Amino acid sequence: MRYNLYSVKNKNIVISGASSIIALKTIEKFLEDDAVIYTIVSSEKSVKILKEKFKDRIHIYVCDLCEDKNVKELSEKFQLVSKVDILINFIGIAGDETKDKLNEELFMKIFNTNFFSIVRFIKYFSKYMDAGSSILNIASTLGIRAIPNSIAYSTSKAALIHFSKCLSLEYAPRGIRVNCISPGYFYSDMTKSIVDNQNSYKNLLQKIPMARLLESDEIVPFIRLIVSEAGAYITGANIVMDGGTSCW
Template sequence: MRELFDIRSSRIIVTGGGSGIGAELAWGLAELGASVAATYHSRLEAPSGTYTVAGPKMYRMDLEGIVRDDLQALWRFAEDSLGGSPNVLVNCAGINLREWMWDYSWEDWNQVLDVNASAVFKLAQFMAQNCKARDARAKIINISSLTSITGGRRCIAYTASKHAVAGLTKALAAELGPFGITVNAVAPGYIHTEMTDQLITDEALSAPFLARIPLGRWGSVADMVGPVAFLVSAASDYMTGTTLVVDGGYLSA
């Protein structure tokens, strides 16, 4: 039974591994025994402690406007770093540019959709093409958001992009299932990261949100590791096209 949750044979690419949920996933999955290569944005420094035997191998890569050459370079890095072809992709990189709909520029709209949705498709397509060519099974895990289920104020592009991720997850699952590739998503609720810090640290602004969470606390990035590890593991082999919600019960309240 233990083998169901053993991920030591997993070779994982995690995008957005430079901060927040992505960094926690990269390190958490590595600590559970997986081999992990993680991307981080050029504006960030590689997280300390990287390039160790136990930790994730870090790769600087901007996801805005990625082309096939970028994906091939990432794949080669992952193959060299992980000792074989990746068999798991965790799409976690994401940005949110907050503004009211009236004032949202097309440039900002395109940037958010490019990183949060288009890059997810491009990475998933490239992963699937490589695995299909080798007749290899694989898992794709997309980090979506509560806003893939609800709406939101001052985050119109982010909300649209996460709805796109939810749709991509289902469509990819339907197309890739016959080739032994599963595609699922994890939707975090109010997880305390740099992206949500402004909301969470403002007691007056955040009070109504916290009051709606039955578990009575904000989520931590560590709360995301278990659900993602489950989707990486063999325990989830008969799941595809679904979304796990990690929100402390927010949507049920």
């Protein structure tokens, strides 16, 4: 019988932004495959979340990826790992971007976190990646469409999508694949205020052709497809999962 193409068994997987809802779901499913998981988070609060959920089944590192020095030092700790098979970036923050509150400081904070931290992370960790390895960046449907009060967030995600496409060309000769997934609206810390408000939630659903939110469980199978051997010919792609919202 042919080897399961969707399996990540015994793969060394490094995950940044590891305490997000989708990241937690992904880690849970990959552990079922006996993958070796290394997680990167930026706060002790996130460490607590991971330890409570996964105990000692994963490796946890605390690092502020917004500082180049920190990322470089973190990457040096991985010399004992010797190889990274899969690199997944879930990093992302939003902010109050109403016209009167958007300023250069907020713009740079969001861009540094959502874009440049991932650029740094890949820069230092890709040296551990060989042919057959895979990089996946989690972007957003707002990276391909515009809505009010989301200039910095949307622009940072658009940059991430295009960066991933460009990087896929640079890394293709090395046999390393680079892709994006752009989810639509799903329940998270970023959307909680909208979803928990009956009127705003109703208005949101009217903008989604499928008239429902994306379930976090629906994203994990696509992550598995892209990073596993099943997606061996997929690179430079941006898979949009938004219920058709970007179609109008």
